[in-house]
Amino acid sequence: MVHSFDIEDDGGAEAAPQGGRIRQRNKARIIAAAEKVFAERGYDGATTAEIAEIAGLAKSNVHYYFGTKEAIYREVVAGIVDLWLKAFGEITAEDDPATAISAYIRQKLLYSRKRPLASRIFATEIIRGAPILRPFLEADLRDWVEDKAKVLAHWAAQGRMDEVSPHHFFFMIWAATQTYADFASQIAAVLGHKRLREADFEEAIATVTAIVLKGCGIRA
Amino acid sequence: MVHSFDIEDDGGAEAAPQGGRIRQRNKARIIAAAEKVFAERGYDGATTAEIAEIAGLAKSNVHYYFGTKEAIYREVVAGIVDLWLKAFGEITAEDDPATAISAYIRQKLLYSRKRPLASRIFATEIIRGAPILRPFLEADLRDWVEDKAKVLAHWAAQGRMDEVSPHHFFFMIWAATQTYADFASQIAAVLGHKRLREADFEEAIATVTAIVLKGCGIRA
DNA sequence: AGAAAAATTGTCCAACTGGTTAGGTTTTGG
DNA sequence: CCAAAACCTAACCAGTTGGACAATTTTTCT
Incomplete structure (x- = not known):
């Protein structure tokens, strides 16, 4: 059930950066890394390990922020x-x-x-x-x-x-x-x-x- | 080392269909199946098992005709x-x-x-x-x-x-x-x-x- | 300070994948 | 008809991957 792309419903003002400073920074890093990996390896070719490495985090930490690989992909696409x-x-x-x-x-x-x-x-x-x-x-x-x-x-x-x-x-x-x-x-x-x-x-x-x-x- | 796409060097006449009848038919089936699978799953997403299934062969049989998944891909691309x-x-x-x-x-x-x-x-x-x-x-x-x-x-x-x-x-x-x-x-x-x-x-x-x-x- | 919340990571594992092998069956050609 | 070549496949294997988890460290808030 996708259907909603109002990622964070910024009510008019500039996007509400929810979450703490660290969370924000790390999620952004992961998304940026994921964009690169998904782009050059495709969905199946991409590994969470490589995303983590490029993001400069441990793989388990990536899974801490995004439960699954698909969740990362969805956010990138959004x-x-x-x-x-x-x-x-x-x-x-x-x-x-x-x-x-x-x-x-x-x-x-x-x-x-x-x-x-x-x-x-x-x-x-x-x-x-x-x-x-x-x-x-x-x-x-x-x-x-x-x-x-x-x-x-x-x-x-x-x-x-x-x-x-x-x-x-x-x-x-x-x-x-x-x-x-x-x-x-x-x-x-x-x-x-x-x-x-x-x-x-x-x-x-x-x-x-x-x-x-x-x-x-x-x-x- | 790719570089040559003269798959079977048909010397002017129509492609020389080398190999026995069975070999020919099965290779064609595999290529056709692979085209479908590679197209909708990407290289990494494609599995030799699925290619085999669509081709109506056992996975090991697919590997009998094409040593590796990459070999199949190369032939499809060629x-x-x-x-x-x-x-x-x-x-x-x-x-x-x-x-x-x-x-x-x-x-x-x-x-x-x-x-x-x-x-x-x-x-x-x-x-x-x-x-x-x-x-x-x-x-x-x-x-x-x-x-x-x-x-x-x-x-x-x-x-x-x-x-x-x-x-x-x-x-x-x-x-x-x-x-x-x-x-x-x-x-x-x-x-x-x-x-x-x-x-x-x-x-x-x-x-x-x-x-x-x-x-x-x-x-x- | 100190407790609660958030973040981090090493370790583990079940599922899956490409590929091998050994032994069987079918086809082919003489 | 028969042997050699070609074909087929069940069983197996080693490597990888996404993900779970529990223990530890860091940050945040009062």
């Missing part, structure tokens, strides 16, 4: 969903299409740059059939897309962009932006770089933005 | 690379840009529809840092992209399309097409479908093709 929700950004009918979509693409791509691990965990979770994230996808994300579909329809009616399937429009943007996190090793290999650089991301932003805007008939 | 190479299709300077790119996008998307498992294994392999596929990416795939970059430059020089970064152009197409295999569960959830349907793929083909062609200034 944090990632939070990121997604924030990265959603605001796209409203009043916005200028070019500005709003450009900003959205840039935001998504910068997120791929800054949080590639999170993006990869999200990807593998989806590939596995989204056992944990299904509720989020079917409710929150779906609603968000339906909402934005109306915005796109509005813009199209005003002649400010072509009529394109809003769903597939977003699938395409998500894919084109997340690929720079998930498939970074492929992209780096093809580019002949060891790792992706700042300039690679800038060129990605430019190319994706240009193709998407022009491809949908959005004028600056 | 088969997937073969698919990729075939799906590359021909894009030459003499082609009409609109026709060639449309066909490529369609081919890639149909591949996502028909072989989603293969696509997902490919994805997780890349996400893991491409431990097995690195040589392929750095050699074959890189060469292919360099080659096609020239074709795009040629088209651009002729004024038949805009000047866009050829690398990122392909990254975008790969992302936009593979997402329908890798992120199928997310897409289905957002669309409110149980599974992706034929019509979903048709709409995807239409949308992606339209945006990419127009976005690059390619006229029919």
